[in-house]
Amino acid sequence: MSFLERMKDEILIADGAMGTLLYSYGTDSCFENLNLSHAEQIQQIHEAYILAGANLIQTNTYAANYLKLQRYGLEEQVKEINTYAVRNARNAIKKDAYVVGTIGGIRGIRPNTVSIEEIKRSFREQLYCLLLEGVDGILLETYYDLEELEHVLAITRKETDLPIIAQVSLHEVGILQDQTPISEALSRLEKLGADVVGLNCRLGPHHMLLTLEGIPLPKQAYLSSYPNASIPAYTDGKFHYEGDSEYFRQSARDFRNQGVRLLGGCCGTTPDHIRAFAKELKGLPPITEKKVKNSKKIIISNSSATLREDPPLQDIVKERASIIVELDPPKKLNTDKFFEGAKALENIGIDAITLADNSLASPRICNSAIGYRIKKEIGTRPLIHITCRDRNIIGLQSHLMGLHTLGLHDVLAVTGDPARVGDFPGASSVYDMSSFELIQMIKQLNAGLSISGKDLGEKTAFSVGAAFNPNVKSLDRAVQRLEKKIEYGADYFISQPIFSEEKLIEVHGAIKHLKKPLYIGLMPLTSSKNAEYLHHEVPGIKISDSIRARMAELKDDSILAAREGIAITKSLIDAATELFNGIYLITPFMRYEISVELSAYAHETSAKISRRRQNAEVTIN
Structure with a gap:
């Protein structure tokens, strides 16, 4: 039997x-x-x-x-x-x-x-x-x-x-x-x-x-x-x-x-x-009839207690030229210079300050804490980076719920540099999730559900950015990763810094079929040593031979080298604004005055291009 x-x-x-x-x-x-x-x-x-x-x-x-x-x-x-x-x-x-x-x-x-x-x-x-x-x-x-x-x-x-x-x-x-x-x-x-x-x-x-x-x-x-x-x-x-x-x-x-x-x-x-x-x-027979209790029907809230007060970045960059600037949280507790830079960038009219999450696995002031202060004290939109490296699934959900509670709705989901590259090489890299899964998790919170399927009582309102590295051997594969991130719920993309006009044109051709906008990353070089370090040692960054040669010619003059780095970035802004609405400037070594100058230049360049296109339309009509 x-x-x-x-x-x-x-x-x-x-x-x-x-x-x-x-x-x-x-x-x-x-x-x-x-x-x-x-x-x-x-x-x-x-x-x-x-x-x-x-x-x-x-x-x-x-x-x-x-x-x-x-x-x-x-x-x-x-x-x-x-x-x-x-x-x-x-x-x-x-x-x-x-x-x-x-x-x-x-x-x-x-x-x-x-x-x-x-x-x-x-x-x-x-x-x-x-x-x-x-x-x-x-x-x-x-x-x-x-x-x-x-x-x-x-x-x-x-x-x-x-x-x-x-x-x-x-x-x-x-x-x-x-x-x-x-x-x-x-x-x-x-x-x-x-x-x-x-x-x-x-x-x-x-x-x-x-x-x-x-x-x-x-x-x-x-x-x-x-x-x-x-x-x-x-x-x-x-x-x-x-x-x-x-x-x-x-x-x-x-x-x-x-x-x-x-x-x-x-x-x-x-x-x-x-x-x-x-x-x-022992000896008890099974039951054959049972009265079932009515289980509580789970109803997901259609509203959020903390509604967005501003349009998400993906909507802004679709409609007009948009500039965001990365300003890393300080490694030390004195924040005076950081907030000076944040105020200067707000005054020049950028759309957001992006805050890395312990970039290169080196501890900095918590980006959500400093992002909250930026929003409350200066009025600037903070874009909070979230890495998969430092938090397990429990910590990631808790962190996101905290950001929602603070009214910080703009996030960038990234994998994060491994712990061994940073100041504490003996620390553990968690990586409970990949960036794809983190994007999906955030979108599930937007539906009012925790990652375990539990009703959160209300929906979050996150706008989810994702990273794009065009500095790879196979750009087609990099674009395939973008397509996969879109499937998981990415709203827009931010690229690693690009250092050649040829690469800008190549990227534009490779992603023009995508319906999600892209912020093109640009990073001003400050010296020849800076260029060589970025090119050879930092993952995801490649600098053309011609630009490294230009910087090498000025390796003995730090002031002229920095001005040359700004000039190179301005020429890249000229090319990028012809092709993309979004510019993402990365501030080198807390030298925010460089980002302020480049932001002003990007605004002027975008305005010129906009006027030229309007005049062309009038002429055609």
Whole structure:
């Protein structure tokens, strides 16, 4: 009799965590590889769960796929690891127990990191290995991304008639991270052929039961639930769980009353937790009718408490010539010169001051703090750069929520220079996200949703800029990155500095099909050494041989060299304003007077071009 047939009249008990026990024993590497190196230890854990009362145990194969084993250089051992995992489980069971082959989700809170095609290829290989070894069913568990689970479930149903358990994981009670209500998600899984549908991981008994209250009994499938033991604690460099087995015993009947027919445990659970479930539910039949509580319908606000008081930059630069200037926050706490420069730039009429986020991985005064002061004290629009380097996903969302609260709505999403290039080479680079994903995250906040799918109560109003590096061997590939950033939600672009008219023309031709505007980056050189350093050592900057030669001729005269750098930039402004509405000036070494002079020149040049074009139109008409 299959375990699915037994579930018609019984509540089956599943096992608990494997990785938690291995971690507690001091194993902190690739748990799946232990199927080969420590088979006896794996079998002992399976046996412990069976002795605790588990009817159904899962193979130690959660991450035994090509994509995840690749992290350990074990991607060529997919077949061997999965094969021995099934054999270890089979060797552990006695009568009245079943072995299901476990395949875990790959996508997490960042669904776009791995394509569906890659997932499907990796999944098929693992699935075939488990099926060939003769499992009693397949367990698809810990899927945060419903799209991924639907694809792999469809593959599984096509390849086997064995029972399939399909389980999603939630960040928030009642909804998936893409805002799909849990009842709808489980219904879709049932229609795709899952025999058991349910929840596992992330939530403990309390929140999992709250979610189950809004889930009706499936029409053809059965419900499952594998709660975590508790929220994990982190002490002395190790994770541990403090949820006790008595708490699980007390919740066991509540799981039964919500219609669960397969009850196990996930992270932090041990044989003691499973024993508590088994003893409390022994002999109790499953329920066949259930009253469902009306789950609260999630309504995303159509308004924002902090509405924009000014048009976004992308609208400004589409309509007219626009100048923005980068003025780096100071490395030291004295801000007098910085604010002198900010006031001077405001007086000359620029549209925004852009504030880098610890450029070149060197700590500076927080750009959001100094940006808020610029806006309040001077009235200038701050454009806040946000790097992926310094904050994890939690910190990024918190930072963005803070910017929204401060009324700072203009941001530039960038990857950020790695920590090793800066003042603290031993510091960690986080990179939880790429710039693409950061753009997408900001746009999701604009829809009123956190990255986990939670309703934020109101929408943010961010205008999202993205970086463009035209100083690469293949400009076509750089433009393809722009197109991808547009897909993720970028509103406009800011380029790395360009140092030749030829490159300006080339860039204009390469991006003219794009509907998003571009601010062309221009950086005045101050000396020959400055030019050589930028060209040879700073990522994303290349200076033509002719300009470096011009600067080299004046290497012994710092004043003339600086004037030559300004002259070169003015000639580039002449060329750029013929082709682009947006000019992005980068202030060298806090010498704001240079940016003031160039901003005034850019205004004059734009006005001349505008008058000339108007006169030409009058003549034609």
